[in-house]
Amino acid sequence: MAYATQKLAEEKVFKDPVHRYIHVQDQVIWDLIATKEFQRLRRIRQLGTTYLVFHGAEHSRFSHSLGVYEIVRRMVDDVFANRPEWNKRERLVALCAGLLHDLGHGPFSHAFEHVFDLDHEYFTRAIxxxxxxxxxxxRRVSKDFPKKVSEVIEKTYHNKQVVSLISSQIDAxxxxYLQRDAYFTGVSYGHFDMERILRVMRPQPDQIVIKSTGMHAIEDYIMSRYQMYWQVYFHPVSRSAEVILRKTLERAKELxxxxxxxxxxxxxxxSFFENDVQLDAYIAMDESIILAYFQFWMSEEDAILSDLSQRFLNRKLFKFVEVDPSKDWEKLIRLEKLFDQAGIDPNYYLVMDSSSDLPYDFYRPGEEGExxxxxxxxxxKELSELSRSSDIVDAISGKRRTDHKLYYPKDLLHEEHPLHEQIIEIMHA
Incomplete structure (x- = not known):
């Protein structure tokens, strides 16, 4: 029997709090899960610093990747199996892409990437x-099979229908992640009727469409995504922890x-400080390594590195105020000068952080991020773009919400500090 079609002697299942069971029948999938690169995802949290706000958010990229695989498996084995528009020969490449789509994420994901100018999608393909x-x-499947899986994740695969299962506005x-993150953070925002959405999905050439009777389930999904971004993913306290994480790594790099x-x-x-990161070094880096170094750095003689490390590990986070960069630039310049006078380095202790989200956007040729x-x-049987039929989606289409916050260590600006009143007055002006 060819390796591509080889089944396990007995189906394996993972107990899962979101999908109840994750089913593995293919030898290829079972072997991929056993690789060291996939097992590494157990040591990368799905939500980065969010566990410092929602204490249950300790789940990993490993569990999320299994969940994405399971949703893709249900799509190709149950929903699309007998539909002529679906090419059954694409089944295995879709399953592998779903399982491996997050393989290249680094520790604390986006904050880590920002400091070292890395791209997790590049490292996913490299792995x-x-x-x-x-x-x-x-490669046991075929010599060109790794390239096919990589192309699906890169969104360059010739069959856009397969790509849309992994990467689209409504994908596995x-x-x-909406359901999993809602479960582990304990919030109610991320719940929607996935069973209904799966039932009304229809494969079409180059894309997946939704039967019109399922429109309200899609509306619920989009609003769930909107709420999760602003209530969980962009939570201001989680962003404070991410700011401190970034600044700690930046300080170590500067030193x-x-x-x-x-x-x-x-x-x-x-290799990270030298901007020459090789694949082996990248794979060896995980969150346990970062946290161990932060433990070491708490005892360093450099006051800034020591302080930032203990702030992150002991959750002594920065406070924040709302700012508008287009209007408050003079205020920011004055604050930087006052921080300098106060002996508080503004490069590390006065940090602007911005978040922006577009919950739903329709195709606009030539626009960035279309x-x-x-x-x-x-x-x-005709196709209608969602916002033309849904008043709810139309109301939020193309509307980008942006939020700017200025983070600072309030504890260093105690009332006895000679510049305390002046700084606080400007901060809240």
Whole structure:
């Protein structure tokens, strides 16, 4: 029997709080899960610093990746199985892409990427195509199979229908993380009727569309996404922790280039500080490594590195005020000068952070970040862009919400500080 079609002697199942069970029948999938690169995802939290706000948010990229795989499996094995518009030969590449789509995420994901100018999608492809256990498993299917899986994740695969299962405005990735993140944070915003959405999905050439009778389930999904972004993903306290994480890593990098002698060897960070990150070093980096170094750095002689490290580990976070960069730029300049006078480095202790989200956007050719719309299949089989039929979606289409906050250490600006009143007055003006 060819490896691509080889089934396990007995189906394996993972107990899962979101999908109840995750079913594995294919030898390829079972072997991929066992690779060291996939097991590494157990040591990468799905929500980065959010566990410092929602204490239950300790779930990993590993569990999310299994969840995405399971939703794709249900799509291709149950929903699309007998539909002529779905090519059954694409089944395995869709399953593998769903399972491996987050393989390249680094520790604390986006904050880590920001400091070291990295791209997790690049490393996902590098792991799939490089000298790795994952690549070795995929090559057992065929020599070009790793390239196919990589192309699905890169969104360049010739069959856009397969790509849309993993990456679109309504895909397996979003459907899992909204429900999973809602479950582990304990909020109610991220819940929607996935069973209904799966039932009304219809494969079409180059895309997946939604039967018009399922429009209200899609509305609920989009509003759930909107609420999760502003109530969980962009939570201001979580962003404070992310700011401190970023600044801690930036301080360590600055000290390294200044020739500072660290008390503990920083072997894991050498290639990151030198902007020459090799695949082996990237795979070896996870959140347990970051947290261990933060423990070491708490005892460093550099006051800023020591302070920022203990703030993150002990949750002594920055406070924040709302700002409008277009109007408050003079205020920001004055605050920077006052922080300097107060002996508080504004590069590390006065930080602007912005968040922005577009809950639903229809296709606008040539625009940055353009997205394919969600189409409804009407009773006459014609397709209608979602916002044309839904007043709810139309009301939020193309409307980007942006939020700016200025983070600072209120505890350092105690009332006895000679510049306290002046700084606080400007801060809240």
């Amino acid at each position: 799939i195509l490089g000298n790795t256990e994952v690549n070795e498993v995929l 990735d979003r459907m899992d 390294y280039h200044a020739g500072y002698t660290f008390k503990h060897d920083i072997a894991h960070f050498h 997205r394919l719309p969600i189409y409804l299949q009407m009773p006459n």
